[in-house]
Amino acid sequence: MSAVTSTTQSITLTIDDKAISCRSGETILQVARENNIDIPTLCYLEGLTVWGGCRLCMVEIAASPKLHAACATECTEGMTVRTTSPRLKQYRKMIVEMLFAERNHVCSVCVSNGHCELQNMATKLEIDHVRFPYRFPRMEVDNSHDYMRLDQNRCILCARCVRVCGEIEGAHTKDVKGRGVLSAIIHDLDEPWGDSQTCTGCGKCVNVCPTGALTHRGTAVGEMTKKTEFLPYLTLMREVKL
C-alpha cells in the first residue's frame, strides 16, 4: 500500500476544517498524523500491516452515516473528515471500557503499570470507571518460555504480536485462535511457548505489545518498558532491499 507508483496523484481533503493535500493511497490516519492531528489508536503500529481491529481510530466522514476506521480508509478527493465529536468520544470510551471489562486488568500489580498504552488511553479519554460489568474470566499465564511471558489476563487482542512475528521476524509462531470473547493468542498449534520449534526468541512481540500481556520474565510491578523504534527501521530496510 505504501509503494509509490507512477499513478500516484495528489488529493485534497478536509480534516477537522483544515484543508490538506496528500498522495493517493495514503490513509486518513497517516495524513492526520503528518499534519499533527491526533487520532487515538491501539492496534495500528507503523511498520506493520493494517489490522483495523480495535476501532479506536473511528472518524466521521461527511455524507456517510457510518463511522470509518482512519487506519484502514484511504483518502479520496474532496473528502471531509472529522476526528473528534461527542459521538466519537463516547464510542471511543465505550471501546476502551469494554477492553477493561473483557479480561482482567489490575494495574496496581501489573508489570506494565505506568508504561501501558491501554492505561494511558484510559487517562487520555478520561475514563474514570468502567460502566460495563467486569467479566472476571479465569485466564492462563504461559510461563513456559525461558525469558518471556504471555499473560492472557492483560491481552487486548490487537494482534500486533502476531503481525510482527509473521511479517517482520518471519517466524509466524503466534496466531489467534477462537472467536469473539473466546479468542486468544497461541503459539504454533496452541502449544506452550517454551516448546515452540518456530520461535526464534527475538523478543519483537514483547516490544510491540501495547500492554502487560507480553513481558520479559523477572520484571516486577511497573518495571516492564517497551521499545518499538526498531520497527520503522526494519520495515524501511526491507523496502530498500525490494
Next chain:
Amino acid sequence: MTTTTTATTTRPTVATVWLDGCSGCHMSLMDLDERLITLAGLVDILHSPVVDPKEFPQSVDVTLVEGAVSSEEDLHKANVIRAHSKFVIALGDCAVTGNVPAMRNYWDRSDLFDRAYVENAQEPPTAEERKAILPLTVVPPLRPRATPLHEVIKVDLYLPGCPPPADAIWFVLTEFLAGRVPNAMSVSRFGK
C-alpha cells in the same frame, strides 16, 4: 453548603469508610500531612476509621469510600452510605474497579476456601472438620464476587489510583468544597 446533621456548625460534613481495601487509600489521606489541619478547619469529619463514632451519621455531605464490596456487611454498609450521603466518592482502585480484592473472582468461593483452609492444612481435615474450619459463621459471609462500588450503589465521583496520591485527594476535596465537580483523571490514573 447546608447540612441537616446535629453538628454544631454549618460546615460541610465528611465521612470516610473502609470496605475491602488495604487501608492504603486512608494512608494516602493521612499523607495530606499538615493539610489535614487545614481540612479540619474547613469541614467536620463525622465518621471515619480515624474518628470515634461507630454508627454512620444520619446525613453527610460527602462520603469517601475505600475498598471493593466483598462481603454481605460491605453491601449493607454501601447501602447505608448511599442513603445517608449527598455525594459519594469511590476512593481508589478497589472501590472503582475491584482491583486486588476482586482477583479472587476468577475462582468460586468453595475452591478459594479449600485453597486457604484445606489444601494448605498440615493434616487434611475430614468433611465434618472442613465445615467447622471454613469462615461461614461469625464473620460476615463473602459475596460470590468482590465488585466495584458502583455495581451496588450510585457513585457520584470516581478517584482512581492505588492509592490515589494525597495531592489528588486534596485537589478533589478542595474542588468539591469550592462547589465544582473536579476531573479526577487530570490528577490520577488506574494503578498509579
